[in-house]
Amino acid sequence: MTRSRGRQTVRIAGGQGFWGDWLEAPYRQVTGGPVDYLMMDYLAEVTMSILQKQKSRDSSLGFAKDFVPLMERLLPILVERHIRVTSNAGGVNPRACAQAVAALAHRLGFGGKLRIGVVTGDDLLARLDGLLARGHELRNLDTGRPLSDVRDRVLSANAYLGAWPVVDALRRGADVVVAGRVTDTGLTLAPMIHAFDWRPDAWDLLAAGTVAGHTIECGAQCSGGNCLKDWQTIPDLANVGYPIVEAGPDGTFEITKHPGTGGRIDVAGVTEQLVYEMGNPAEYITPDCIADFTTIRLTQAGKDRVRFSGIKGRPATDTLKVSVAYFYGYKAVGTLVYAWPDAYKKAQAADRVLRQRLAALGLKFEAVLTEFVGADATHGALARASAPLDDLPEVQLRIGVRSPDKAPVERFTREIAPLILNGPPSVTGFAGGRPKPEEIVAYWPALLDKRMVEPCVEIVDA
Amino acid sequence: MRLLELAHARSGDKGDTANVGLIALKPEYYPVLVKQVTAARVTRHFKGMINGPVERYELPNLHALNFLLHGALDGGGTISLKTDAQGKVFSTALLRLEVDLAK
Incomplete structure (x- = not known):
């Protein structure tokens, strides 16, 4: 955490909008200027089943394999600059992912200098029959059909965890958090909760962090990539800068990018990202809160800098989304x-x-x-x-x-x-x-009583 | 004139539903969007391309409307046979709609 312009600020850099995003982006994010956290989202809806298939063939697999060579490139920089990582690269096998990163850290001479946080508890595959037997029908949110209709064809089942287990890992000193199915937004919200010690019922603050997460979860899609408005004048997309959240303890934040990078961060482009994959904007539901996107105030606070304020939130629901x-x-x-x-x-x-x-x-x-x-x-x-x-x-x-x-x-x-x-x-x-x-x-989306899911956090010392 | 001259847009998917976020190019265009780009008109615009209802939400703070086009993606995600299985370009398809700034 740093002080800039007279206030406490935490800087969270978005390094990966999906598994397969630009390999150069995370490297540029940690070398292009000061950041405190690197956030990397790897898991799309169907990714989990692909990883499950890999794990069933080899019990040491089932995570985002690209994460390990990426860490090989980044670890020296992360350690030197005290940049921490939040990621859901763990897929269906976060422990194996953490072991691979720990072995790598040893090899690079960072033994004893790196703590890896492992977040599990999202994987419901082995518990599925028990849940169904206890009356949790896991009905399809779109069709209303009970999961029993396709039970014999299920390949993976994961509950979406929120920010709190990631916060727990950070509090216990994790430098690199390797989670399973944690929401994209939770990976950005967690460092903010940790830095500012936000309370679990500070709904407006949690909603603000969630909006920040939604804004950067698709990488450059908020900094000039795939932007329709004035697309021909967006400069230097070849060197597009990925987004950075600069957040304050009061829930206001700014989205910006490193100096000298391409792309553009303005109100119009950020608005395009805010409405991307949007349902009811007044009810953006995550495990952490309900964020109301109709309360967001945006202002251009400088070149390539958009300020967010006014965000309101409501209490989280008592269910978790499950992705089967x-x-x-x-x-x-x-x-x-x-x-x-x-x-x-x-x-x-x-x-x-x-x-x-x-x-x-x-x-x-x-x-x-x-x-x-x-x-x-x-x-x-x-x-x-x-x-x-x-x-x-x-x-x-x-x-x-x-x-x-x-x-x-x-x-x-x-x-x-x-x-x-x-x-x-x-x-x-x-x-x-x-x-x-x-x-x-x-993909089969469903809801499950939150009490049925127990997130688990372990620390692995490299 | 075409909606393209008054608004920009981005779209994405949730299962078999495509969403289109429609954003006024200038704040003064927003009331025109609210009045003329109704759920009923968007339903007619996409006739034959979607097989479910259209919902509309208002975001006056962002001068934007959000449309949910249900049954737009041939089952969606991995099931869909469409080129645009993720509904990425329903956005610009909506911008073909004719509107009247003078109304």
């Missing part, structure tokens, strides 16, 4: 490109031929979806109504099928290539070969 992944079926997507003249008409004709052949084979699918990329794939009928489609230089036919069974999907993948020689003319773009049937692992 289950096996759904198979899908495949095939593509071919048709060229001028009559590109769109040729692609449409090929689609009709293909569908007729699928029907003649008696193949049954849950869904068959055709899109014409370059014409209507993203904006559908709205695009067809507004632009002339009879003179397009090329159109990609993109056709996808989905089924509970593999056989019809497999057969479908063999019906694309023949069209090159036995369908409409001027066709190309098939160098990628035959499409492959893909397993669908689907």
Whole structure:
């Protein structure tokens, strides 16, 4: 924690918007200027099931593998500058992740100089039958169906933990926190609670930290990346600066980035991120509180600096969200490109031929979806109504099928290539070969009584 | 004129629902959005592209509206066969809507 402009400030840098985000970002965040914490979010909804699959093959796996080489690059800097890390890189195996980081720290000569906090208790897979037997139905939040409908196909089940177990790890001296399914927002809120000793019922403050977390949880998406307004004038995206929260004890904070980096932080761009993946803005529900996004006041406080104030919150609910992944079926997507003249008409004709052949084979699918990329794939009928489609230089036919069974999907993948020689003319773009049937692992959101989940924090000394 | 001249937008997903956050380019445009970009109009705009209802929420503090387009993503996430399975560009599709600044 530092003092800047006459007040206590904690600086939390967002280093990773998702697993697969820019590898350079966390390095630049810890070297580009002063920060106190590096926050890294790795877990998307379906990531947990992929990690579960890896763990079932090898009990030493099941976490975000990229985290270890990243720590190899960052640890010398983190130790020297006393920067602490909050992450959910632990996936479904936080202990194994912590052991890997501890072994690395030893190898780099930081033995005795690094404490790793391990947050578990989110994993419900082994407890699922017990919970169902005790009447916790884990009904799907979207469809209302009870989990028992797909119980035999469940691959992973995790409750979303909030900031408090991460706070516990920080209080016990953890330099690097490796959590399982902790919310993205909790990873940012936790350092603020820890730095300012916020109380568990300080709802406005917890809501402020939650809003800060939402703002930086998608990395550069609040600092110029994927920003629609004035997108052509956003400078130097090649060197885009990832966001930094500069928070004060009163719940006000500013979002900024390191000097000399690209991108832009202004009210318009930050607002785009605030409404991203938004439900009811007055009720942004996390395990820690309910944040009211209709109370946020934004002001431009300087170049690349937006100030947040006025944020109100309400008490947390008595449930936790649970993310279940289950096996759904198979899908495949095939593509071919048709060229001028009559590109769109040729692609449409090929689609009709293909569908007729699928029907003649008696193949049954849950869904068959055709899109014409370059014409209507993203904006559908709205695009067809507004632009002339009879003179397009090329159109990609993109056709996808989905089924509970593999056989019809497999057969479908063999019906694309023949069209090159036995369908409409001027066709190309098939160098990628035959499409492959893909397993669908689907997401099942549910709620669970908070009392059924007991977060656990352990400290591993490297 | 098109909504594109009065607002910018970003969209994302929650399961089979796409959300579109619509933000006035100038504060004085916000009342125009509130009056003309109603849930009913957005439902008609996306006819054939979504198979559920549209909900609208107001964020006057941010001069923004948030729309939830239910049944927009062919099942959503990994199930969806759509190019835009995560609903990322429903945002600009909404900006095609015709509005009248003089109204």
